[in-house]
Amino acid sequence: VVQKFNQLKQGIQEVSSGNLDYKIEFGGEDEFVELARHFNQMGERLKATIAEAREKERLAFELQSAREVQLSLLPRRLPDIPGYRIAAGLHTATEVGGDFYDVFPLSEERYLITIGDVSGKGSSAALYMAQCISLIRFSCQFTTDPKKIAAQLNAYFSGATVDRHIFITAIIGVLDIRLHRFSYIRAGHTLPIRVPHQSDKKLEFLNTRGLGIGLTGNEAIFQKQMEIKQVTLESKDRLLLYTDGLIEASRPAAAAVEPRTSFDEEALVAVLSRVRHQNVLEIQQEIEAVLTQFYDGHAPVDDYTLLILQRA
Known part of the structure; x- marks a missing residue:
């Protein structure tokens, strides 16, 4: 249990530092396995959200650049x-x-x-x-x-x-x-x-x-x-x-x-x-x-x- 708890703690630290690809793999069927599954899904959702935000930022920059070209x-x-x-x-x-x-x-x-x-x-x-x-x-x-x-x-x-x-x-x-x-x-x-x-x-x-x-x-x-x-x-x-x-x-x-x-x-x-x-x-x-x-x-x-x- 302590080992699994430490792995979850390590995973949170990795994600907090920006490593969204970090995954936790537990064997068995206890509640830690369920926590690990939700943790891994959270990482994937964060990656998708960040990618979407970057795309919106890119499109906004492109839009503003195009508008400046047009008006200039x-x-x-x-x-x-x-x-x-x-x-x-x-x-x-x-x-x-x-x-x-x-x-x-x-x-x-x-x-x-x-x-x-x-x-x-x-x-x-x-x-x-x-x-x-x-x-x-x-x-x-x-x-x-x-x-x-x-x-x-x-x-x-x-x-x-x-x-x-x-x-x-x-x-x-x-x-x-x-x-x-x-x-x-x-x-x-x-x-x-x-x-x-x-x-x-x-x-x-x-x-x-x-x-x-x-x-x-x-x-x-x-x-x-x-x-x-x-x-x-x-x-x-x-x-x-x-x-x-x-x-x-x-x-x-x-x-x-x-x-x-x-x-x-x-x-x-x-x-x-x-x-x-x-x-x-x-x-x-x-x-x-x-x-x-x-x-x-x-x-x-x-x-x-x-x-x-x-x-x-």
């Missing part, structure tokens, strides 16, 4: 565009996605404006998002044609070096501030919304053909499906670009607010119709406030991003 690549400050106002915001979710936006001058009269969403979550989405933004800026050194920029992106993201499950939806456009014209392609992305200043004019979803980037390596098919559209902005008109996380929002099960359980295009149009005469920053803040209320204090399930352009 966004414009620190939007450029001043003569005759226009612009506002944008990106809201990260519990799982970091691949949302992005960018605005930068091509010349004194022309500005590149883009918004997009890389499929996937976590560090891989952040990595491909970084590549996408870099490739767009690099491509603009050689062409400012949105269709050609999209083709170059598609050639890369449909290549052998990129995960075949990765694709990108995006709007890539050029704003001409002299002609007040926005020329753009829509690569499988959500439809831009033109918000006329005149109350008697309806909000307009701007539809145009276009495949998601990376979905096909066949350049002819990609080019055939891609269509450039031009929209002229009248005085005080607004243009809203956004990612699907905005209009495909689902309320978490823990949220207690009723009655709406999803935020969709209809809900977005209702908000825009109500605030259509406000400036871009106020419109952005109102949309974000409605989404915050919708989520009832919980983090969004998916990233959502919006960019609003207004002619003065």
Whole structure:
């Protein structure tokens, strides 16, 4: 009995010092055998708990790193565009996605404006998002044609070096501030919304053909499906670009607010119709406030991003 008691004592000391693989083996059928069995099971449970905690810590670190990469690549400050106002915001979710936006001058009269969403979550989405933004800026050194920029992106993201499950939806456009014209392609992305200043004019979803980037390596098919559209902005008109996380929002099960359980295009149009005469920053803040209320204090399930352009 004393020997078995000392073995149990030794086992406790071993586990306390971190040796979770230590096992006690007793022969016979007495109560010490039962104690030894529970002791050994305790060690296995402790190992599993520690492994789970380490995995959660690793995932949390990866999530934070991905979020930092995502936010670091966004414009620190939007450029001043003569005759226009612009506002944008990106809201990260519990799982970091691949949302992005960018605005930068091509010349004194022309500005590149883009918004997009890389499929996937976590560090891989952040990595491909970084590549996408870099490739767009690099491509603009050689062409400012949105269709050609999209083709170059598609050639890369449909290549052998990129995960075949990765694709990108995006709007890539050029704003001409002299002609007040926005020329753009829509690569499988959500439809831009033109918000006329005149109350008697309806909000307009701007539809145009276009495949998601990376979905096909066949350049002819990609080019055939891609269509450039031009929209002229009248005085005080607004243009809203956004990612699907905005209009495909689902309320978490823990949220207690009723009655709406999803935020969709209809809900977005209702908000825009109500605030259509406000400036871009106020419109952005109102949309974000409605989404915050919708989520009832919980983090969004998916990233959502919006960019609003207004002619003065």
